Amino acid sequence: MLLLGIDIGTSSIKVSVVDSRTQQCLASARYPEEESGIIAPHTGWAEQSPEMWWAHTKAAIQKANATGRYNPRDIGAIGIAYQMHGLVVVDKEQQALRNAIIWCDSRAVEIGNKAFKAIGEERSLSRLLNSPGNFTASKLAWVKAHEPELYLAIDKIMLPGDFVAMKLTGRITTSVSALSEGVFWDFQQDELSRDVLGYYQFDKALIPDIEPVFSEHGRVQKAVAEELGLKAGIPVTYKSGDQPNNALSLNVLQPGEVAATAGTSGVIYGVSDQLIYDPQSRVNTFAHVNYGEQQKRLGVLLCINGTGILNHWIKTIAGTGISYAEMNQLAGKISIGSEGLRVIPFGNGAERMLGNRIVGTHFHHIDLNLHTKAHLFKAVQEGIAFAFRYGLDIMRESGMNPRIIRAGKANLFLSESFTEAFVNATHVPVELYQSDGSVGAALGAGIGVKVYRTEEEAFSNSKELQVVEPQAIDKYEPVYQEWKALLDAHLQQH
Structure with missing residues (x-):
């Protein structure tokens, strides 16, 4: 079986096709060649078009297919990694209502600071493991306050990877890991945060279906498959933020293991089995890709x-x-x-x-x-x-x-x-290591479709350089x- 990995970066989209048996990358492609721009209508704002991501994703897949190094119809599962903490909002027809407010946008800082004080700093930190800060929930609160008519038209909110998965499959899902990076998750109760939803007065119906990171998040629609030369019905079996995905790609899964990346932004990401937090919320704790009720695996992230x-x-x-x-x-x-x-x-x-x-x-x-x-x-x-x-x-x-x-x-x-x-x-x-986010996403899809018995097995051929x-x-x-x-x-x- 071949595995397709999609990495939705800030500057470009990269895709890789991996042979699940050898774990070797058969072909990779990036689109565009020049870096995508960031829309900044005001100082401190940062936006991108979700439809741009989708157009670039399709172009990257078609570019990889054009290499002739594999048969696109042999692809059996798809994994997606994506830039974290963004906000995408769609209506009932699954149309994006506005540009995505992306990770480096600063407009919601004060909104999050007020929520931190109103919910209670100790309560926020002990339950959310973070201040609401400038994360996705606070960005949605900004839309509610400043674009009220648009807010009323929202059917579902999502992160960047969820949008591309939706365009592929027609289905919208999320995960505990994704909800935690948006600061919607109560780790003490292991449920959606009633504090955040209540303070911001968000309707729970805005949250998509919650599925495990490694599970089926929908199947590729017939029209999309025909356009991209793929088989209809291929499952999307993995979705993760880029930093948890980078850690997975480096086989950083157990307490004490640490990964780093230095792309557009820089990150140190360490794994813990404790519900730890920084009292000043300068570093942040989210659910890792292998987080579960019985096995707590948290990613402590410095960005x-x-x-x-x-x-x-x-x-x-x-x-x-x-x-x-x-x-x-x-x-x-x-x-x-x-x-x-x-x-x-x-x-x-x-x-x-x-x-x-x-x-x-x-x-x-x-x-x-x-x-x-x-x-x-x-x-x-x-x-x-x-x-x-x-x-x-x-x-x-x-x-x-x-x-x-x-x-x-x-x-x-x-x-x-x-x-x-x-x-x-x-x-x-x-x-x-010779590590790559799109290859990691492809191998994540292999875990999700159960080609591999464990996360570690998916990266058993990884060797340090x-x-x-x-x-x-x-x-x-x-x-x-x-x-x-x-x-x-x-x-x-x-």
């Missing part, structure tokens, strides 16, 4: 908005005409500390780990007679690595003390300069402390 998006920005501004590989080579020639240049990388909306403050991106100590674009590249990657260290120290306060971190050799982890800064700043070795050990902690630590002092000064101003 940094301003990571790969900053690396892309500096490439566009200062590295026109060069590749990421060339940029990374230039960064690698600059000494540790970038000869005094420091970068605070938080320029992509409100940062949860900084108390939902919008701090912005700042360049410090630029010497016009010394610093080149290579220094800019190096300082940006060091600043991003230092942001990871800052966040990991918060996770350590909650008892998450990783001895090793697993990551896919992709995005920023393709840069030796960044990876060196990451391991030395955090003091934690990194195991690098490289282990990077910290070897210059003493050189990075003073640079980090100087960077942290600059960040603390900015936080005092906000």
Whole structure:
């Protein structure tokens, strides 16, 4: 059986087709080649069109089929990974009523803060494991308050992956993991949060059918199958947010195991069997893909908005005409500390780990007679690595003390300069794998359709490519402390 994985990213859609027997990827395709834009009608807002995701998903599948490396009619199950925390709203005809409000949109921060106080901070944290904050529930409350007529037309709310699954199958479902990432789930009662629904006065009917992550979420409709060259009736058997999916892809499933990713945003994601939370809600706890009533598996997630998006920005501004590989080579020639240049990388909306403050991106100590674009590249990657260290120290306060971190050799982890800064700043070795979100989603579909007996079996052929050990902690630590002092000064101003 072949398995199709779809990864709905912020910048593009990627699909992969995997042979379930060998666990090997037969073909992958990305659409579009250039990064998709983010619609920002106002400062701090971030939206994308759900119909754009669907059009790009179809184009990516057709592009993969055109490689001729497999027979599309041999695909037997579909898995979907998606950008987390977004809000999609549809009417009774399953038509999107507005653009999706995506993960890095900051408009609902104050709405969530008010809910946190009204529900009670201790009650919210002990039951939701988070503040309502800027998550999906608060974004829906913003729509209710500011677009009341549109709100009344909503039949169902969903996350980005649910929308693409709906377009494939005509069915709308959700899961405990998805509901927890939207901060709709009461972990003490293991049910929809009466506190959140009651405070915001949401009708329970807005919530789709709740199904396990690894289960049937609908079957591909005949017209869609004909358009995409697939068999009608293929089941969608897995849906997960991108970070739980990344952890699954790296076989991070059991307590104490930790994954990291550094794409558009940066994430450290650790698994726990305890209902733990950060008193300040700077890091967040959600149900992992293998969460169950009998086996509690929680994902403790640190998110940094301003990571790969900053690396892309500096490439566009200062590295026109060069590749990421060339940029990374230039960064690698600059000494540790970038000869005094420091970068605070938080320029992509409100940062949860900084108390939902919008701090912005700042360049410090630029010497016009010394610093080149290579220094800019190096300082940006060091600043991003230092942001990871800052966040990991918060996770350590909650008892998450990783001895090793697993990551896919992709995005920023393709840069030796960044990876060196990451391991030395955090003091934690990194195991690098040939890991990919769309391949992980495909193998997740295999688990859902019961090709594999366990989650671990689905990734039994995964092999590490490289282990990077910290070897210059003493050189990075003073640079980090100087960077942290600059960040603390900015936080005092906000």
